[in-house]
Amino acid sequence: MDLHPDHPRRAGAPPAEPFSAGDSPGGAGVVETRVAAIALPPGGLRLERGGVLPELRVAYETYGTLAPDRGNAVFICHALTGDAHVAGRLGAPDGPLGWWDEMIGPGKGIDTDHYFVVCANILGGCKGTTGPSSVNPASGKPYGAGFPPFTVNDMVTVHRLLLDHLGIARLAAVVGGSLGGMQVLAWAIRHPESIDRAVCIASAASLSAQALAFDVVGREAITADPGWRGGDYYATGTSPAQGLAQARKIGHITYLSQDMMALKFGRGKHPRGGAAAPDPAAAFKTDFEVERYLAHQGRKLVERFDANSYLHITRAMDEFDLVEEYGALAGALAPIQAKLLVVALSKDWLFPPEQSAALAHALVRAGKRTAYCLLHAPQGHDAFLVDIERLAAVIRAFLPWVGARPPRRTAADPASPGRAREHAIIADMIRPGARVLDLGCGDGALLSLLAQRRGTAGMGVDIDIERILEVIDKGHDVIQADIDAGLAMIPDKAYDYAVLSATLQSVRRPRAVLRELLRVADEGIVSFPNFGRLGHRLRLALKGRLPKGGALPHEGDDTPHLHRFTLADFQALCREDGIQILQTVCIPEGLANRLLTALGRRNLGADRVIARIARRAPAKGTQ
Numbered sequence: 001m002d003l004h005p006d007h008p009r010r011a012g013a014p015p016a017e018p019f020s021a022g023d024s025p026g027g028a029g030v031v032e033t034r035v036a037a038i039a040l041p042p043g044g045l046r047l048e049r050g051g052v053l054p055e056l057r058v059a060y061e062t063y064g065t066l067a068p069d070r071g072n073a074v075f076i077c078h079a080l081t082g083d084a085h086v087a088g089r090l091g092a093p094d095g096p097l098g099w100w101d102e103m104i105g106p107g108k109g110i111d112t113d114h115y116f117v118v119c120a121n122i123l124g125g126c127k128g129t130t131g132p133s134s135v136n137p138a139s140g141k142p143y144g145a146g147f148p149p150f151t152v153n154d155m156v157t158v159h160r161l162l163l164d165h166l167g168i169a170r171l172a173a174v175v176g177g178s179l180g181g182m183q184v185l186a187w188a189i190r191h192p193e194s195i196d197r198a199v200c201i202a203s204a205a206s207l208s209a210q211a212l213a214f215d216v217v218g219r220e221a222i223t224a225d226p227g228w229r230g231g232d233y234y235a236t237g238t239s240p241a242q243g244l245a246q247a248r249k250i251g252h253i254t255y256l257s258q259d260m261m262a263l264k265f266g267r268g269k270h271p272r273g274g275a276a277a278p279d280p281a282a283a284f285k286t287d288f289e290v291e292r293y294l295a296h297q298g299r300k301l302v303e304r305f306d307a308n309s310y311l312h313i314t315r316a317m318d319e320f321d322l323v324e325e326y327g328a329l330a331g332a333l334a335p336i337q338a339k340l341l342v343v344a345l346s347k348d349w350l351f352p353p354e355q356s357a358a359l360a361h362a363l364v365r366a367g368k369r370t371a372y373c374l375l376h377a378p379q380g381h382d383a384f385l386v387d388i389e390r391l392a393a394v395i396r397a398f399l400p401w402v403g404a405r406p407p408r409r410t411a412a413d414p415a416s417p418g419r420a421r422e423h424a425i426i427a428d429m430i431r432p433g434a435r436v437l438d439l440g441c442g443d444g445a446l447l448s449l450l451a452q453r454r455g456t457a458g459m460g461v462d463i464d465i466e467r468i469l470e471v472i473d474k475g476h477d478v479i480q481a482d483i484d485a486g487l488a489m490i491p492d493k494a495y496d497y498a499v500l501s502a503t504l505q506s507v508r509r510p511r512a513v514l515r516e517l518l519r520v521a522d523e524g525i526v527s528f529p530n531f532g533r534l535g536h537r538l539r540l541a542l543k544g545r546l547p548k549g550g551a552l553p554h555e556g557d558d559t560p561h562l563h564r565f566t567l568a569d570f571q572a573l574c575r576e577d578g579i580q581i582l583q584t585v586c587i588p589e590g591l592a593n594r595l596l597t598a599l600g601r602r603n604l605g606a607d608r609v610i611a612r613i614a615r616r617a618p619a620k621g622t623q
Contacts, residue, residue, distance in 0.1 A: 027087070027088055027089070027097075027101060027105045027106075028063045028064075028087040028088030028098070028101065028104055028105040028106075028112055029063075029088050029089070030088060030089050030090075030091065030092060030093055030095065031061050031062075031063065031085070031087070031088040031089065031090060031091075031098075032061070032090070032091060033059050033060070033061050033083075033084050033085055033090065033127075033128060034059070034060055034061070035057050035058065035059045035060075035128045035129075036057065036058050036060065036162060036165050036166075037055070037056075037057050038056040038057065038058060038158075038161045038162065038165055039165070040053075040054075040055065040056055045157075045158075045161075047148055047149070047150050047151070047154045048150070048151045048153055048154055049148065049149040049150065049151065050148070051148020051149060051150070052148065053130060053148065054137055054138065055130070055137055056130050056158065056161070057128065057129060057130050057134070058120050058121065058128075058129045058130070058158060058159070058161070058162045058165075059083070059084045059120060059121040059125075059127055059128025059129050060084050060118060060119065060120035060121070060162060061084045061085055061086065061087075061088075061098075061118075061119055061120075062116065062117065062118050063086075063087055063088065063104060063105070063112045063116070063117040064112035064113070064114075064115055064116045064117055065116060066116040066168070067116065070167065070168055070169070070170075071170065071172060072114060072115050072116050072172055073115070073116045073117075073118060073163075073168045073170075073171050073172060074110055074115045074116070074117050074118070074171065074172055074173045074174075074175060074399070075117075075118050075119070075120075075159065075163070075171050075173075075174045075175070075187075076100070076104070076110075076117060076118070076119040076175050076176065076180070077122075077159075077174065077175065077176030077179075077180035077181070077183035077184055077187075078099070078119060078121075078122065078176070078179075078180050079176075079177060079178040079179045079180050080178065080179050080251075080310075080313055080314065080317065081301060081304075081305050081310070082099055082180070083099070083121045083125065083127035083128075084119050084120050084121045084127060084128065084129075085098045085099065085119075085127075086098045086099055086100045086101075086104055086117070086119035087100060087101045087103070087104035087105055087112075087117070087119075088101065088105070099385065100385065100388075102388050102392070103388050103391075103392055103395070104117055108392060108396075109388065109391065109392030109393070109395045109396045110175065110395060110396070110399065111396065114401060115172065115173075115399070118162075118163070118166070118168070120158075120159055120162050122155045122158070122159075122183075122313070123150050123154055123155045123158040124147070124150055124155075124309055124312040124313055124316070125309055125313070126305060126306035126308075126309040129158070131143075131147065131306070131308070131309050131312070132144055132145075132147040132231065132306065132308035132309055132312060133234060133306045133308065133309070134147075141234075141235070142234040142235075144231045144232040144233070144234060144308065145230050145231030145232050145308075146231075147231075147308065147312065149312065149315065149316075150312065150316055151316050151319060151320070152179075152182050152183055152186050152316055152317065152319075152320045153186050153190060154316075155183055155186075155316070156183055156186045156187050156190060156191070157190075159183075160191060160194070169194070170193075170194055170195070170196070171194060171195045171196065172195075172196050172197065172399065172400055173195065173196060173197040173198065173199060173399055173400070174187045174188070174195050174197075174198050174199070174338075175198075175199040175201075175395065176199070176200070176201065176203070177201035177202050177203065177384040177385070178201070178202055178203055178350075178351065178381065178384070179203075179313070179317050180201075180203070181200040181201050181202060181203020181204075181351075182203055182204075182317065182320045184198050184199065184200045184203070185198075185200055185203070185205065185322065185359075186320075188336045188337075188338050188340065189322075189332060189333070189335050189336060190335075192335045192336055192337040192338065193337065195337075195338045196338055196339070196400055197338055197339050197340070197341070197398065197399060197400060198336075198338045198339070198340045198341070199340075199341045199343070199395055199398065199399075200340060200341070200342050200343070200356075200359070201343045201345075201384050201391070202343065202344065202345045202348050202350075202351045202356070202381055202383075202384050203351055203355075203356070203359075204351050204355035204356065204358075204359060205321070205322040205323065205329055205332070205355075205358075205359055205362075206320060206321040206322065206323065206324070207317065207318055207320070207351075208351075208352065208355065210349075211254065211350055211351070212318050214250055214251060214253075214254055214350075215251075215314045215315075215317070215318050216318075217247075217250055218246070218247030218248075218250045218251055218310075218314065219247065219310075219311055219314060219315070221243045221244075221246035221247045221250065222240050222243035222244055222246075222247050222307050222310065222311055223240075223243070223311070224243060225240035225241075225242050225243030225244075225307075226240075227239050227240040227241060227242070227243070228240035228243060228307065231308055231311075233307075239302075239307060240307045241302045241307075243307065244298075244301060244302050244305070244307040244310060245295075245298030245299060245301065245302050246298065247307075247310060248297055248298045248300075248301040248302075249294040249295070249297060249298050252294060252297045253294070254349065254350040254381060255350065255380060255381045255382040256379065256380045256381075256382060257347035257348070257349065257377075257378060257379060257380030257381075258347075258349075259347060259378050259380075260347070260378060260379045260380055261290065263378075264289075264290075264293070265288070265289045265290040265293060266289075267288065268288070268289040268290075269286075269287040269288055269289060270287055270288075270289055270292055271287075329362045330362065330365070330366050333362060333363055333366040333368060334366060336363075336366075336368050338369075339368075339369040339370070339371075339477075340360075340363055340368060340369065340370050340371070341370075341371045341372075341373075341394070341395070341398045341472070342356050342357075342359055342360040342363070342370065342371070342372045342373075343356065343372075343373055343374075343375060343384075343391065343394060344356035344357060344372070344373070344374045344375070345374075345375055345377035345380070345381065345383050345384060346374055346375065346376050346377050346378070347377050347378050347379070347380045347383075348377065348380055348381045348383070349380065349381070350380075350381040351381060353374055356372070356374075357372065357374070360372035360479060360489070361479075361488070361489030364459070364479065364489045364490060365489060365490070365491050367494075369477050370459075370477055370479070371398060371468075371471075371472050371477055371478050371479070372478070372479045372480055372481075373394060373465060373468045373469075373472075373478075373480040374465075374480055375390050375391060375394070375465070376390070376465075390465070393469055394468075394469060394472065397469055397472040397473035398472050418587070418589070418607070418608065419445075419502070421587065422501065422502070422527055422587065422608060422610060423445065423446045423449050423501070424449070425585050425587070425610055426446065426450075426499060426501060426525055426527070426610060427446075427449055427450055427453050427454055429497075429525055429583065429610075429612050430450060430454050430456065430496075430497055430525070431454070431496070432454045432455050432456075433454070433455050433456065433457075434454065434456050434457075434495075434496040434497055435456070435457055435458065435494070435495045435496045435497070436450055436456045436457070436458035436459075436495060436496065436497045436498075436499060437458065437459055437460075437461070437490065437494070437495040437497070437498040437499065437520060437521060438458060438459070438460045438461070438498075438499045438501070439460075439461050439483050439487075439498060439499065439500045439503060439513075439517065440461070440462060440483060440500060440501065440502070440503030440506070441460030441461060441462045441467070441471055441476075441478065442462060442467050442470075442501075443467050443470035443471065443474075444460055444467075444470055444471035444474040444476050444478070446499065446501060447460055447471065447474070447476045448474050448476070451476075458476065458477070458495075459476065459477040459478060459479065460476055460477070460478040460479070461478070461479050461480075461481050461483060461487070462478065462480065462481075463480060463481065463482050463483070465480065468480050483503070483507055483513055483516075484507050484508045484509055484512070484513065486512070486516055487516045487517075487519070487520055490520040491520070492519055492520065493519075493520065493521065493522060494520055494521070495520055495521040495522075496521060496522050496523065497521055497522070497523050497524070497525055498517045498518070498520055498521035498523075498524050498525075499524070499525045499526075500513065500514075500517060500524065500525070500526045500527070501525070501526075501527045502527055502528065502529070502608075504526055504527075504528045504565065505528050505529060505565055510565075510573070511573065511577060514526070514573075514577065514579065514613075515577070518579065518613070518614065518615045522614065523582070523612060523613065523614045524612070524613045524614070525610065525611070525612050525613075526570075526610070526611050526613060527608060527609065527610040527611075528565050528570065528608070528609055529565075529607065529608055529609075530565070530566055530567050530586075530603070530606040530607060530608060530609050531565055531566050531569075565609075566603055567584075567586070567602055567603040567606055567609050568603050570609065570611065574611075574613065578615065578616045579613050579614070579615065579616060580613060580614050580615070580616040581611050581612070581613055582612045582613060582614055583611070583612040584602075584609065584610070584611050584612075585609070585610040585611075586602045586606035586608070586609055586610075587606060587607055587608040587609070587610070588606055588607055589607040593606070593607060
């Protein structure tokens with residue numbers, strides 16, 4: 001049954017303050033789930049599929065302290081069988097931990113010393129928010145089969161009403177994974193003026209056919225259970241426990257990767273117990289550990305979740321499809337104003353990383369401020385709940401700090417004076433206020449310099465997750481990607497400049513990269529170490545060894561440089577590929593090299609080369 005408005009879930013517990021929660025060492029402290037009665041218009045809450053709810057209650061928890069300007073609120077969207085209890089101990093110091101306790105609390109990924117965190121049970125749930133097991137005021141009995149169908153958009157509408165009830169008009173961020181990530185997208189699209197940032201983890205614009213198939217079979221397991229009784233089982237003393245357990249087993253198979261299944265269970269077996277009562281089905285049970293694990297997961301869900309809620313929520317998740325709803329993904333994303341972080345998990349096969357990457361690329365093509373990264377996650381889909389150290393670091397870097405910000409992360413290897421000089425020269429080549437794409441952006445130092453000195457707006461691309469963290473922490477948009485794989489996520493001429501700083505020599509296909517660079521930008525700026533300088537030639541001639549030193553600090557057998565360009569090589573490549581060199585700057589190191597460069601022997605004297613390039617215009621009369 002539903003609880004009274006703003007009454008703690010546990011009888012006899014002291015009421016919690018609505019806008020603060022005590023912090024115990026290392027956690028969010030002891031918390032209580034509260035239930036708010038939401039004021040509705042006279043006609044009730046109209047749902048997208050046509051149904052109406054005459055009254056609405058929403059279970060929620062809060063953590064941290066709401067700032068006087070109410071600008072530090074972060075809303076957490078939970079997944080399929082989650083609830084409002086996201087962090088801390090429920091009701092007592094030894095009460096159950098929240099489902100994302102490692103993420104939320106003082107000093108954690110979502111730091112409650114800075115943010116006021118709200119998490120609420122979704123519409124249709126069975127943990128305090130109005131759902132199929134709630135009492136229908138028209139009949140005085142549980143809704144059961146009569147509960148109206150709802151959508152992910154309806155879930156978001158309900159949570160927006162809760163925040164209005166709490167007096168929170170705008171959110172610093174909305175964060176969620178899986179089904180929660182779908183809610184995040186709905187938030188960003190339907191309430192663009194209400195949120196500053198959005199974090200979408202292990203989710204997508206719609207479920208894949210494979211994921212839909214698992215949900216279909218899970219629902220059929222419930223509805224085929226005689227205990228379901230058409231959805232009206234609450235007064236019968238029975239429930240579709242077997243069907244719900246089967247649905248959970250089916251779902252749980254998708255939460256773990258194949259590698260994790262092999263590591264945890266393989267073909268391991270457990271010892272048989274004593275003789276059991278005669279059961280024909282028992283003859284087909286096995287001793288495999290994976291069977292016992294799935295049975296355990298099924299029993300756990302039956303103890304805490306309602307089968308009708310499972311049916312309704314999975315259907316809402318299955319029906320979430322931004323392309324179907326808006327006609328095209330670009331149209332769906334058009335209203336978004338928030339900056340988005342999209343996080344993919346490497347071994348997730350419920351929401352494969354390709355789906356997250358496709359979403360991030362669509363956001364970039366739509367001109368939205370976007371950060372994207374792929375986290376190593378051998379556990380699979382569940383990794384965002386159980387192995388969150390790296391995820392916490394990414395989210396912590398992405399969120400807007402609303403208090404006194406601690407020192408930023410520092411790069412593992414600070415920029416050398418040579419790189420700093422190179423960056424300064426590149427900055428002088430770029431006109432103020434330009435749009436800049438930094439390919440192989442490293443720690444984002446150049447993006448920061450350009451923003452500071454030239455007032456540019458830009459995005460970085462890099463493959464190294466540690467560097468991606470640096471760039472996100474500096475506040476820049478960034479996409480984790482392999483430059484050699486192309487830049488399909490970026491439209492033609494989306495940028496004024498594309499910079500390839502000290503990266504050309506490290507890519508596998510430099511010609512293809514240069515073509516892509518000049519496709520996505522009007523001009524390119526390329527820098528590379530010059531293999532042709534005099535010192536390198538002398539070492540090769542006298543010692544027979546590949547050069548080392550200056551801009552080439554690595555030994556020949558341990559170097560990231562796949563191509564060792566000379567200035568002459570680069571000039572020849574540009575001539576052959578129809579690329580115009582608009583400006584060349586040579587950076588010599590040492591007196592001899594400076595003298596050679598001054599005398600016009602740049603290929604002998606330059607330690608580094610910076611070239612500003614553009615696509616050569618076709619001759620008149622040609623295409």
